[in-house]
Structures are given as structure tokens and as C-alpha cells.
Amino acid sequence: MNKIRPALLFGIVTVVAATAAAPAAQAADKISIIVGGMEKQIYLPPVLCEKLGFFKEQGLDVDLINSRAGVEAENELLAGAVQGVVGFYDHTIDLQAKGKSITAIVQFSQAPGEVEMLSTKAAETVKAPADLKGTTLGVTGLGSSTDFLTRFIVARAGLKAGDYSLLPVGAGNTFIAAMKQDQIQAGMTTEPTVSQLVKRGEAKVMIDLRTPEKTMEALGGPYPAASFYVQSAWLDGHKDEAQKLANALVKTLHWIHDHSAVEIADQMPKDYYVGDKALYVQGLADGKAMFTADGRMPANGPETVLKVLQSFSKNVQGKSVDLAKTYSTSFVDAAK
Template sequence: MRSSRTLFHTAALSLVMTAASLGATAAHAADKISIMVGGYEKQIYLPAKLAESLGYFKDEGLDVELLNEPAGVDAENEMLAGAVQGVVGFYDHCIDLQGKGKFVESVVQFSQAPGEVELVSSKHPEIKSPADFKGKSLGVTGLGSSTNFLTQYLAVKNGLKLGDFTSVPVGAGQTFIAAMQQDAIQAGMTTEPTISRLLKTGEAKVLIDMRSMDGTKAVLGGTYPAASLYMQTSWVDDHKEETQKLANAFVKTLHFINTHSAAEIADKMPKDFYVGDKEGYVKALENGKAMFTADGVMPEDGPKTVLAVLSEFSKNVQGKTIDLSKTYTTAFVKNAK
């Protein structure tokens, strides 16, 4: 009898332990999140890889997979298809997509300036302003990308029509550099560290600089929230716990950026991001570090500036009523640990 009872209790305990194990596995699986980054070697998207390097995702009990996609518009499409749960990309996609009837929101706002520069090939000194883009091929990361949005805005603002120039999708980094070297593009919009690489060799010059707040306001008329973690509103509503954990990790990362030197931050990044020039990488980060927010909160005046820019040329936005309050949320960052 005692043997039977022992056997029964052992079996029962085994079932409880198995159930607990399965529950833990299920909980762990629920916390697996895939985030696509619109080029994670770009300094504008540095918080994504930095959060991973600092172990902040793991600290929150999250299993985050970062996927690299050089063009933000392709990352956006992957999210809409359900292949990934979030995108580290420009906030302007949230407004553009609402114009298409899709609701996406910035959950953590990484930056308050684009961090973008319009570079002109040294072979084309005749390009002295965006008004000179007529008949030119202009490099952007991808068609429908944020660099394309901004390029179109600069051209239209300076009296050109969209058909007066050609946007050429050339990505960033080496593909952008090669396109300029081969004269496939005469000018183009890109970020660090690509900017510094071309300036160092003298192959390009700065036409428009949006790496700083002052430079951004001069060109775009106000604060321009750019790099962010954005997600489908429906996913955020159904996964508030996971979203809060992500916000916790990224707010800690932004605080780290705000309280550490460019050299200290660079030391936490993968060495291949330096592209053989760590000194140049650190210098570029020193010049652009101020673009990052300290707390992940959307700048109050920012969404209006982005809407004004998109309204100039985006057929998805023109004539549409855009509810800006639905393009971002500050709830999670304000509750971050």
C-alpha cells in the first residue's frame, strides 16, 4: 500500500513539474520578439544593437532577435506581413501608413533629429542647393524610405516637381559609396558612419546637414522625430507586458547614451561597425550623439513637423485626416523603470 502511495505521489509530482516546465517554456516563447532594424550599423539606429550588447533585453527576460534590413520601407513591409513584431526605423512611417488605413505607433522615440546629411559628389560642384537636383540621380536607401521622403521634400520645397529628378535606391555604407564613386548618383542622403567615410576621402561634400537640432530646424522648420521603435497598434494592445519590457530596455539604453562618452559607447558596439576606422566612428558619434532623446519620449512639437513635411508631397497623406495622437504613445516610456 505504502509503495502504491509513493508511486502515486511520484507520478503526481512528475506531472506538476512537467506542467510547470511547459508553462515556463510557453512563457519564454511568448517573450521571443523579432525586431527588424533599417540598417543596424547606422549610428541613427545605434540604440538597437547597444541594448543587445549591454544585455538590457535579457535583463527584462526578453529573447529579442535583431534582423538587419538596409531599407526602412522593406522593414515596414515585414512588420505588416507579421514576419517581425517591431521595426527600428523612422517615425514618419507611422504617419504615412495611417494615410493608407494602417495603424502603427512609435513606442520609444530614439531621436529628435534625422541624423541625415545630403551629400554631393565632388565631381558635381554645380549642385549648390536642392534647386540644382533637376535632371540628377539622387541616392536614397530605398524607394518609399525616409531618406526618399526627405529628399522629395527638399526638392519640392526648392521649386522642383517629383518628375524633375530620379531617386535611386542604393542602401547605405559601401553600396552608397560605390554608387557615388561610379557616378550612378550625383548626390544622396545618408547617415553616419557613411558620411564621415566620404568626407574623409574628399569624394563628397555636405549640402544639407540634419545631424543637429539647429540644422534640422533650419531645414525642416522644427523638431523632427526620426529613429524610433514602432509597432502595429494591434500588437501593442495585445502584448502590453512585452511592450513595457522593450520600453524598459530602450529607455535604459538611451540613458546610457546620455551619460557616457562617444568612446565609451563605441566600445560596446561590434568592431566591424567601425569599418576599420574606430577613431572616425567615435568622432562621428560625438558629432551626432545629441540627436538622441534622453528618455524615449516623443518631442511635443515633433509630429506636426513630420506631418507638414509629408503633406508637401506624399499622396498617402495629402487630403487625408491624420490623427497624430494615434501615431505614437508615451505610456510605456513614462512607465519605464
């Protein structure tokens, strides 16, 4: 069952679980994975994997847990409350710079799937990223991947940190409300929120990162984004479970590659359509190219992500980052 759990409850569950004498085999097959927004199309692979029965096919009992933002999911992983996270690959680099060891073992996408939206009102005066000076920009959360990408885009346009403000507004309805109420003049979000705003005439696309080609143009290289990552220490002791997870998720990516946006949408929970299935399908069709077909890391992708983070992040600047330790291809290479 998919569910949202407060961080405090995670801590309580972790303590109780640690003191319970569960059989070793059962503990090995029970996997909790937190997703930085399951309703977002960029993170649909694990939900689709569950719907298609591929986790169970591998003998896994996977509990998918919803979170409002990738940074929250990251914190739950570090706290030991979950075994894995579906979030952006860039967190593995950011965390290594902070002394934490996280490894991405399946790469879902080769483009962020994000869009910098500009409110219709702000569009009257803002024509380019350089014109965002003095505005408030929406991100899902501070320290999230939308935060990272937003700061890079405006810095590339010549703006400094004090030239604009960042406001964490989440995604979906909270993002839409913040834009309608003019709390933010622009902001980064994903499908299906992008298509909803455009259809209602409340915002327009300013920078599109939904395809590898447009991402290359905006960021200067491929940007591996949505991924499945775990703590390196957990991976060292649970290679069998990691391989089973990779098998299921890679099979899902092949399934996405071989099926249409309509066929994919038919497998998703109906509430993800937000009352407009046709719009959901259109958004998925527009962004389907973001997904990898085999779960492998795109060539030169980690280098682009590191370059992006080094351009503005004090956490990363001046730090020695070993990119080879931020991801592994061995599990997707061995996936059946």
C-alpha cells in the same frame, strides 16, 4: 545573433511558427525586431541595448534582424514576420494614411541624423538644392524615410517631381559605390558613411540633419526620426512585453546620454567601424545630440513630420491623420 534574412524566408518562418505548439510563456518572451540597417549610427540604440544586456535584464529573448532599408523592415512588420521595427517615425503616419495602424512606443531621436551628400564632381556646378535639377539623387529605398526627406528638401527648393530622378542605392558600400561611379550626383545617407566620403574627398556635406538645430533650420521644425514601433493590434495584446522593451530601450538612451562617443563606440561591433574607429567615434560625437535622453516624443515633432509628408506625398495629402494614434508615451513614462 544578428542576421540578415530574405523576405521569403520571413514568410516561411512565420508559417512554421504559427503552426508550432509553443508554450505561451516562451512565445510571450521571444521578440523579433527588424532594424533598418543596424550598422547605421542612427539605429545604434537596440544594438547597444543588446550588448549591455538590458533586454535580458528584462527577461526578454530579443532577436535583432538586419535589413537594408526602413521600408523593407516596415513590410516585414505588416506581414507579421516580426513583432517590432526600429525605423523612422514617419512610417507610422504614412501607414495610417494607407489604412494601417502602427504605434511608436519609444522615440530614439529628435533629428533624422541624415545628411544630403553632394559628390565632389557635382559640387562644381551645384551650389544649392535648387541646382539639383537634372540630377539623380540616391536614397536607401523608394518609400523609405530618405526618400521622404529628399523629396521634401528639393520640393522646398522649388523643384518638381520630374526635375530630378531618385535611385535606391541602399547604404554603406553600395551608396559609396553609386556615388563614385556617378550613378548618383547627390544622396542621403548616415554615419559612418558620411565621414568616410568626406575623408576620402569623394563628397561634401550639402544639408546636415544630424542635430536638432540644423534640422529645425532645414525642415522648419523638430523631426522625430529613429523610433521603435509595432503594430497597434500586437500592442493591445502584449502590453507587458511592450513595457519590458520600453524599460530596456529607455535605459539604453539614458546610458547614451551619460557616456561619451568613445565609450559608446567601445560597445559596438568592431566591423561597424569600417576599419577606422577614430572616424566612427568622430561621426558619433558629431551626431550624438540627435538622441533623446528619455525616449519621449519631442514637442511639435509629429506635426512637423505630417507637414513634411503632406507637402509632396499623394498617400497623405487629403487624408485625415490622427497623430495621437501614431505614437504612445505611456510606456516610456512608466519605464524604470
